[in-house]
Amino acid sequence: MININELKQLYEIDDYLWLEETIKLLKTKDLHNLDINNLIEELESLGKNNLNKVRSLLRQIIIHLLLLQYWQQEYDRNYRHWQGELIAFRDDLSNSLTTTLKNKLIEELENIYSVALKIVIQKTGLSSNLFPDKCPYSLEQLLNDNWYP
Structure with missing residues (x-):
């Protein structure tokens, strides 16, 4: 499983893969490794x-x-x-x-x-x-x- 630092780096390189990994973390309820700041940014953008x-x-x-x-x-x-x-x-x-x-x-x-x-x-x-x-x-x-x- 990916950790929070890897996830933050991934956001800068491949936002689609970042999204897939974030969804996996949410589905497994691994909230500790979520990239919260970028997740908030993406949700605001979606809105x-x-x-x-x-x-x-x-x-x-x-x-x-x-x-x-x-x-x-x-x-x-x-x-x-x-x-x-x-x-x-x-x-x-x-x-x-x-x-x-x-x-x-x-x-x-x-x-x-x-x-x-x-x-x-x-x-x-x-x-x-x-x-x-x-x-x-x-x-x-x-x-x-x-x-x-």
Whole structure:
């Protein structure tokens, strides 16, 4: 079995092998040899990655709903594509969402909307005056596979 000093060195060389060895230590309840500092760092990173993933998916949902609702010039040519993207993004988000992450999205909805709006304005060339200042969609609507504006 690997000791704590070897495990710390392994983290710098091969983080995947470090992960495998850490899992073995946890499964055998060999807590004495755990590289706690790097384990904490990895768990924090995992949490940030999960939050960033659901933020990104929600942003994509908002972008595509805004395109559907406001970009009339491209609607006939693209609405089926945008709806298809919405199906995929909503499915990915529902598979990644936990209660805690959902609450974080509720807290950050206006910020996520703000970024999505900037992207849509840049992409379409539409005037910012055309869009609401605050997110016009509830989280329930954003997550609902059958809801479109």
